[in-house]
Amino acid sequence: MSTSQRIRDLGYKPGQPWLHPGTQNAITDVPGVEVGVVTLRSGQYDPSSSEKFQKVVKTGVTVIQPRQKDGVWPHPVFASVVPFNGAGELTGSAWVNESGYLYTPIAITGTRFISPVLAGALNYFDNVAPNEDEEGRVKNPYSGMIAVVGETLDLLTTPTLNPVKPSHFQESIEDITRAREVHGEGNARPALEYEGSRGGGTGMQCLGFKGGNGTSSRLVPKAGGGSYTVGIFVQANFGISQDLTIRGVPVGRILASEGSKPSSATGDGSIIIVLATDAPLVPHQLTRLLRRIPVGLARVGFAGHHFSGDIGIGFSTQQTVFPPPTNTASAGTSSSPIPGATSTQVELLDLDHINKFFYAVEDAVEEAVLNVLCAGETEVGWDGMTLYGFPNERVKKILQDAGVVD
Numbered sequence: 001m002s003t004s005q006r007i008r009d010l011g012y013k014p015g016q017p018w019l020h021p022g023t024q025n026a027i028t029d030v031p032g033v034e035v036g037v038v039t040l041r042s043g044q045y046d047p048s049s050s051e052k053f054q055k056v057v058k059t060g061v062t063v064i065q066p067r068q069k070d071g072v073w074p075h076p077v078f079a080s081v082v083p084f085n086g087a088g089e090l091t092g093s094a095w096v097n098e099s100g101y102l103y104t105p106i107a108i109t110g111t112r113f114i115s116p117v118l119a120g121a122l123n124y125f126d127n128v129a130p131n132e133d134e135e136g137r138v139k140n141p142y143s144g145m146i147a148v149v150g151e152t153l154d155l156l157t158t159p160t161l162n163p164v165k166p167s168h169f170q171e172s173i174e175d176i177t178r179a180r181e182v183h184g185e186g187n188a189r190p191a192l193e194y195e196g197s198r199g200g201g202t203g204m205q206c207l208g209f210k211g212g213n214g215t216s217s218r219l220v221p222k223a224g225g226g227s228y229t230v231g232i233f234v235q236a237n238f239g240i241s242q243d244l245t246i247r248g249v250p251v252g253r254i255l256a257s258e259g260s261k262p263s264s265a266t267g268d269g270s271i272i273i274v275l276a277t278d279a280p281l282v283p284h285q286l287t288r289l290l291r292r293i294p295v296g297l298a299r300v301g302f303a304g305h306h307f308s309g310d311i312g313i314g315f316s317t318q319q320t321v322f323p324p325p326t327n328t329a330s331a332g333t334s335s336s337p338i339p340g341a342t343s344t345q346v347e348l349l350d351l352d353h354i355n356k357f358f359y360a361v362e363d364a365v366e367e368a369v370l371n372v373l374c375a376g377e378t379e380v381g382w383d384g385m386t387l388y389g390f391p392n393e394r395v396k397k398i399l400q401d402a403g404v405v406d
Contacts, residue, residue: 006191007370010396011405012247014299014370015218015363019356022217025367026191027064027231029217030276032317034065035189035233036175037199037213038168043158045380056382057163058156061117062199062213063172064106064233064274066315068185070173073129073144074137076101078346079315080283082290088270088309091118092148100283102315103143107172108200108235108272110154113164120169121147128170135323150311152237152270154203156381172199191215196375201235203381205269206369207301208241208252208262210376210387216367218360220279228279230289230357232364236372237269238308243301246370249402251395252301260394263387268307271297271369275314275361280347285354286314292358296365318347 006025007014022029043056066072079102081093091114096102104125109117125144132138157163179189194213201212214234219227241262244252256262273293281289290312294302297310304310322344349357377389399405 005374005392007367007374010374010392010399012399014367016359019218019220019360019363022188022219022229022231024188024191025217026188026215027217027233027274027276028188028191030229030231030278030317032066032068033231033276034068034176034180035194036063036065036172036179037061037194038171038175039198039202040163041202045382045384047384053158053160054382055161056156056158057161058203058379058381059110059113059154059163060199060202061164061168061172062108062194062201062235063169063176065173065176066102066105066276066317070130071133072103072105073125074131074133074139075321076103076143077315077317078281078283078286078320079313080286080290081311081313082287084294084310084312085304085308087307088151088311089114090148090150090272090311090313092146093311093313095146096148096313101320102148103140104147105173106274106313107147107149107169109149109151109164110157110200110203111151112154112159114149114151116162116164116166117169118147118149120166121149123166124170124173137321137323148313150235150272152204152235152272152309155205155385155387156203156379158382195371197377197379204235204237205263205387206236206372207239207244209373209390210379211236212372212376214368214372214375216364216371218364220356220360228277230279230360230364231276232361232368233274234365234368234372235272236369238271238305238310239269239301239303243303245299245301246395246399247404249399249404251398254398255391255394260391261388263385268305270309273312273365275312276317278317279357280318280349281316282346282348285349286316288354289357289361290314292361293365296362297369299366300369320344320346
């Protein structure tokens with residue numbers, strides 16, 4: 001087991017052979033999209049202790065920023081939210097679907113920590129987020145008051161503790177800034193810096209093994225050259241080991257028959273999926289892409305359990321608001337003191353080509369979840385619950401024996 005491994009290191013390349021991943025095979029391949037994490041760890045389970053609630057912290061916060069340098073606050077992105085099973089929470093989703101816009105970064109954490117992260121996002125909006133972007137767009141004073149925070153159920157942190165603080169939202173943004181300084185402005189942050197047991201994904205299980213963060217991307221060719229990028233990020237905390245499937249091979253059942261010991265967690269966990277693209281998609285088109293997410297999840301054994309909160313949010317980074325003065329309302333006339341209505345021109349993807357994006361979403365979702373598993377290492381929680389790391393080498397041999405990989 002190694003946090004440096006991904007599913008392609010095992011020889012399996014998910015999806016269509018004509019769709020290739022981006023440079024980092026990550027959501028950060030989408031130009032301008034950035035990811036920051038704060039990981040909190042303290043304490044260790046002691047099996048000899050009689051203490052009922054041993055103090056163990058294994059959790060954190062992940063923030064996905066749709067536009068570089070906090071640019072989303074004054075310049076929202078087109079967005080949509082689709083729940084697949086509603087036993088979960090994504091704050092602000094009603095406003096995203098009502099308006100068709102995402103005005104804030106997306107934060108993801110453990111279920112019990114939505115409130116402090118939401119408070120941190122609102123504090124950041126009021127006191128830190130830029131009032132204006134580099135092109136002169138001005139932040140709406142109400143736009144960030146309904147911040148977007150998602151959750152999946154943290155299994156490892158003592159439930160009587162509240163380690164996540166409002167300040168951790170800002171620290172996640174600061175982690176983005178540090179990564180930008182290290183890798184250079186405009187360069188995609190490597191997935192291995194935020195994949196696996198990091199940030200909000202620290203305390204999660206997936207398909208009977210250690211879960212957490214995973215990401216992948218696909219390049220969709222453009223007419224005339226170049227490509228659009230579709231990026232997927234997941235915080236995976238769902239499923240049971242017997243359902244684990246890789247390219248049709250019942251890997252979970254094979255491992256069980258060999259005595260592999262899965263975690264004791266049930267499949268009622270949840271998954272938050274973030275879809276990002278630089279393709280010119282408007283909200284209803286993003287909805288259509290989000291509805292293809294379960295296809296990719298089903299390939300790995302997703303069943304959509306009753307108490308699983310499975311929610312997807314997608315956004316397009318195309319320009320939605322022109323910089324001033326082109327977005328300035330016309331003055332009223334002598335007969336009407338009310339300012340005249342204005343409009344904004346946007347691009348729209350030709351629907352004859354949307355199937356390519358459906359494939360891209362399905363393939364990247366499948367790969368993102370498998371990357372979660374490959375990055376996992378064994379973790380023990382506050383009550384002794386053990387989430388076992390994925391047996392990468394054994395799984396590789398199973399896939400070789402099945403003729404799936406060389």
